[in-house]
Amino acid sequence: MDNQEKDFVQIDIMLLLRRIWSQKLIIVLTTLVFTAGALMYSLFIATPKYNSTTRVYVVNQKKDNQAITTQDVQLGTLLVKDYKEIILSNKVMEDSAEKSGLGITAKQLAGKVSVDAPKDTRIISITVRDKDPQVASQLANTVKEVSADQIKDVTKIDDVTTLEEAKAATSPSSPNIPKNAILATALGFILAVAGVVLFELLDDRIKRAEDIEDGMGLVLLGVVPDTKTGKR
Numbered sequence: 001m002d003n004q005e006k007d008f009v010q011i012d013i014m015l016l017l018r019r020i021w022s023q024k025l026i027i028v029l030t031t032l033v034f035t036a037g038a039l040m041y042s043l044f045i046a047t048p049k050y051n052s053t054t055r056v057y058v059v060n061q062k063k064d065n066q067a068i069t070t071q072d073v074q075l076g077t078l079l080v081k082d083y084k085e086i087i088l089s090n091k092v093m094e095d096s097a098e099k100s101g102l103g104i105t106a107k108q109l110a111g112k113v114s115v116d117a118p119k120d121t122r123i124i125s126i127t128v129r130d131k132d133p134q135v136a137s138q139l140a141n142t143v144k145e146v147s148a149d150q151i152k153d154v155t156k157i158d159d160v161t162t163l164e165e166a167k168a169a170t171s172p173s174s175p176n177i178p179k180n181a182i183l184a185t186a187l188g189f190i191l192a193v194a195g196v197v198l199f200e201l202l203d204d205r206i207k208r209a210e211d212i213e214d215g216m217g218l219v220l221l222g223v224v225p226d227t228k229t230g231k232r
Helices: 002-022 024-045 070-078 080-087 090-100 106-110 133-155 177-202 209-216
Strands: 050-059 113-116 123-130 159-164
Touching (some): 002 024, 002 177, 024 177, 080 113, 080 123, 080 133
Antiparallel strands (some): 050 123, 050 159, 113 123
16 A cells, blocks of 8 residues: 555656646746846846945044053944944934935935944944935945034044045946846746646646546546557
8 A cells, every 4th residue: 555655656746747847848938038027127127226335433542542452342342333323313314414415305315324334343334325326425425424423422432433435336236137137037937837836736637547546436447549649
């Protein structure tokens, strides 16, 4: 009984694989359609966006030439989260939007700004994304200047040093055409194969002589061959 069940599963798997292979043209065409769609969207529909990033270093300098201790460094690292919140605060966004002179609102600016800080450092990256690379760099530098003053006022930090000014990007950060094409190709292939498998599993038509025995519980006495094709 166990051997019969194993044979039945093996036969089903082989039939399923043959069914998938027989529908290879549909699978290929579906995959190509998804890939072409992703390329069309990335090249002609999606609006290119440019990232511009400025980096600052926040340090609490000691007075009277006192050396910075390990405790000072650790405290500064722990305060990085506070600095990030200050940069993204409504106050900084409002002042930056007004200072930029671009007619942008604080809410619109907040949607373009992201702040990141590598772990265990006091280096903070401020990135602005916009469809215009010049606008992105201008806004990034403006946010950096306004937030530096705000950090000093709120935390009484002595210095916020600019490590890197934001510059206009020469190539868009999105859409990522190769990535979109690869994902669309994989998705198209998976959906096409899944569709073929699902159709085969739901198809209850009799396609083999064995289906009569398995599905109807009848004993197969014989098979009449097709005289035209030579198939059973």
